[in-house]
Amino acid sequence: MTDTVRAGSKRHRGPSMADVARHAGVSTQTVSRVSNGLSNVEPATRDRVLASMRELGYRPNRAARALRSGQYRTIGVIMFTLSSFGNMRTLESISIAAARAGYSITLIPVEEPTQEHVTKAFARLAEQAVDGIVIVIEAHFVSQADVELPEGLPVVVIDSSERDDYPVVDTDQAMGAQLATQHLLDLGHDTVWHVAGPSDSYSATRREASWRATLERAGRAVPPVVRGDWTTASGYRAGIDLLQREGVTAVFAGNDQMALGILRAFHEAGRRVPDEVSVIGFDDMAESDSFWPPLTTIHQRFDVVGQTGIEVLVAEIEGQQALPETFMVETRLVVRESTGPAPSVRLA
Template sequence: MAEVAAHAGVSTQTVSRVSNGLTNVEPATRDRVLASMQHLGYRPNRAARALRSGQYRNIGVIMFTLSSFGNVRTLESISIAAAQAGYSVTLIPVEEPTQEHVTKAFARLSEQSVDGVIIVIEAHFVNEADVELPVGIPVVVIDSGERPDYPVVDNDQAQGARLATEHLLELGHETVWHVAGPESSYSAARRASSWRSTLEAAGRDVPPVIRGDWTTASGYRAGIELRDRDDVTAVFAANDQMALGVLRAFHEVGRRVPDDTSVIGFDDMAESDSFWPPLTTIHQQFDVVGQTGMRMLIAEIEAETITPGTFTVPTSLVVRESTAPPLATR
């Protein structure tokens, strides 16, 4: 900093103001200091800043998997929101959803000097009483179960499943079959529970759940199981990738969608409108979830207090060409 000050012909205090983005510096002076910084290759020392301010301007993100569409979109929105607020992001993937691996993830983050942590792990284990989240550091949980002691942000899974099921019933289908996500998934459990309660509220039969694992391959296996049944006129897949697998299985035997069977997904992937037929689905606002989680975490950091509670982001139905009234009612 002293070298920059000497090169620019200003005080070290002026260099500090420019480095920290303060506005009480004349524009011409600021430009001269910035030019000197670039010429000398000066970079602010984040560790020194942290010692003065007590903040590292760094957010830790713990995430179970990067293979799911929702997690990738959420991480993208967290990163953008962090950059806009002047924070960097340190990502720590977790190999397995166990207390041991989560503890190790927090230990690694403590070495990175973070101001707060966002957890994007949707498995049920986050709800368990024996899972210890860190003490003395702000935490926000995204896409997980009830944590009354921490702020939680999630898309409204129950609303989305209800909208999907009601859409198919309103088209005239007697009932709706469900290809669910894995049993360990909080999101899958919420969607399956809402699907079931919506059918029961309408006085309809509840078919047995067909279990998948979010992958297209598991959706394909579910489609093979369903495609030879005449009583299957509507299928709600718990995500778009499994819906794609169902479509493939149906197409292989000439089962027409939506003429013979309507299919609806969940997520509204960017590619969903290019499926054949274009997929009716539930839109999730992953960008809003990530931005909201980041905003809540920064508020915790700056206020140095935790405000528990759950913030739910609405979902919406996107109707395309994969759903229609059953042929018998046309």
């Protein structure tokens, strides 16, 4: 007979609170107080109980603790599209910030940014028993009055500035687009072409509006927008489109992935960057300094966005009233080798 456990045999139960109490030489009430993070335990006693928990492999009963405290120590995250760089970095920062605050997360991906799919996501979260919700869906419908967010649960919205009934944490998209466009104008380019993200994206429309306003303030012509979908492939198609147009010397791509596709299209056509055309992105991906040429871009603080969102949400979960205000996180310009003086300035 091998050491394999027989079908139907009884599994060994894990250590109980009473086991920990006996091992540490304390009462079960003391173990309970340590398990629940209460402060009325002497430090030396707490350390002894924690050491016993580790040695015995004791794990507190989370469900029972939730019943006693009224909290599940879990935050629900509703997010559309896990494929974009920005969303993945935001989710990473939310997860880290939640863990530091003593919360786990339950992720509910939304297949399509529609009211029906978001309503289903809320229903699924209601079954998961969460203390609060972070919503990371930048499609325009989130601002509509007929989209009802959960009643009775703290909510923080990320990447949307059009809700005035919940706290919102957002990157200053307008500042970033202005910095990108003005950088190219300061290099002597007559105007700046824009490859924008999807028209139903808050981030894309805010960047586009700021690009347009910056050109108008400078008294420059506003070229027609070339539309992409955040992917490298759409940037490549946009680059081929731009190659057919006259007078393109500067391009502001709505994100770094599309900028990468644009660089490839220009390279294949023999269009030198930045000697003949300058390209700037938005995001400052970890790989953007390894593009060829290294990409000038707008740096976003995804870590600050996630941290701020969790701080605001946890404060409300734990009894502080969160005001329905917007927390704006600054962006900054990172200059690398993909942008340079306009050809006319180089030849002057």
